[in-house]
Amino acid sequence: xxxxQPNKIAPVARAAKLWARFGFSEPADLVLEDLAFALGVVxxxxxxxxxxxxLVRNQKKGLIRVRKDIPxxxxxxxxxxxxxxxxxxxxxxxxxxxxxxEDMLSGYKGSAPEIEANLFAAELLMPRSLFRRQMGCxxxxxxxxxDLAGYFQTSLTATAVRFVELSDEKCAMVxxxxxxxxWWRASEVFDGFWLDSKMQVSSATxxxxxxxxxxxxxxxxxxxGDAWLGSKAARVADVLYEVAIPLTGYGQILTLLWPA
Ligand SMILES: [Zn+2]
Numbered sequence: 001x002x003x004x005q006p007n008k009i010a011p012v013a014r015a016a017k018l019w020a021r022f023g024f025s026e027p028a029d030l031v032l033e034d035l036a037f038a039l040g041v042v043x044x045x046x047x048x049x050x051x052x053x054x055l056v057r058n059q060k061k062g063l064i065r066v067r068k069d070i071p072x073x074x075x076x077x078x079x080x081x082x083x084x085x086x087x088x089x090x091x092x093x094x095x096x097x098x099x100x101x102e103d104m105l106s107g108y109k110g111s112a113p114e115i116e117a118n119l120f121a122a123e124l125l126m127p128r129s130l131f132r133r134q135m136g137c138x139x140x141x142x143x144x145x146x147d148l149a150g151y152f153q154t155s156l157t158a159t160a161v162r163f164v165e166l167s168d169e170k171c172a173m174v175x176x177x178x179x180x181x182x183w184w185r186a187s188e189v190f191d192g193f194w195l196d197s198k199m200q201v202s203s204a205t206x207x208x209x210x211x212x213x214x215x216x217x218x219x220x221x222x223x224x225g226d227a228w229l230g231s232k233a234a235r236v237a238d239v240l241y242e243v244a245i246p247l248t249g250y251g252q253i254l255t256l257l258w259p260a
Pocket of ligand 1: 098099
């Protein structure tokens with residue numbers, strides 16, 4: 001049997017409807033715990049072993065437990081938004097969802113409910129029209145991303161994903177862990193951009209140079225396209241701009257790329 005395909009429309013529409021129903025106009029209006037309570041769900045923080053968050057449903061009442069020691073407020077909010085997505089969308093699927101940090105990243109891969117919960121969380125926390133207005137036509141610098149993450153109270157990683165998803169320009173984000181590509185996303189118009197997952201990051205990239213002890217430049221730096229893209233560079237981008245942002249506490253580097 002083929003795995004079921006995620007519904008990409010309903011999660012977005014459902015989250016947008018909540019903004020309209022509760023009259024939110026900016027992210028500061030969105031107090032997740034209050035919104036969850038109005039929908040019948042209590043949010044608590046507590047100990048969880050392998051999951052970042054869990055939803056238990058008992059008919060019209062729900063309980064979301066979010067892992068207390070998630071180190072970052074933005075990531076915690078995304079986890080709560082994700083469980084609210086299961087609450088709003090998946091009553092007929094399961095009464096219990098236990099979701100890991102991997103589930104919170106499911107974009108193309110992953111099961112349909114996990115992808116749908118992420119689509120819901122992204123739209124709830126960073127509504128597309130508002131996000132597009134805030135991002136303007138800027139390149140995705142560290143400053144721009146930090147401003148957006150502050151405004152939407154989201155993690156830098158989730159903000160970068162949203163930026164790339166909603167950008168009309170060619171751009172990509174790459175999460176580097178232990179010197180390798182863990183995962184990446186590229187904007188829809190960035191034809192041909194493709195990195196093998198687990199690819200070793202070359203020291204000719206800004207992220208790779210930083211891993212060998214080089215200080216990070218403050219501005220975007222030009223790198224040869226083939227340092228990232230190998231033989232694909234000739235048709236995708238000869239030269240790329242790169243900004244690398246170390247994610248302290250996670251041992252990861254968030255890299256942003258766009259053609260020069
Ligand atoms: Zn989930």
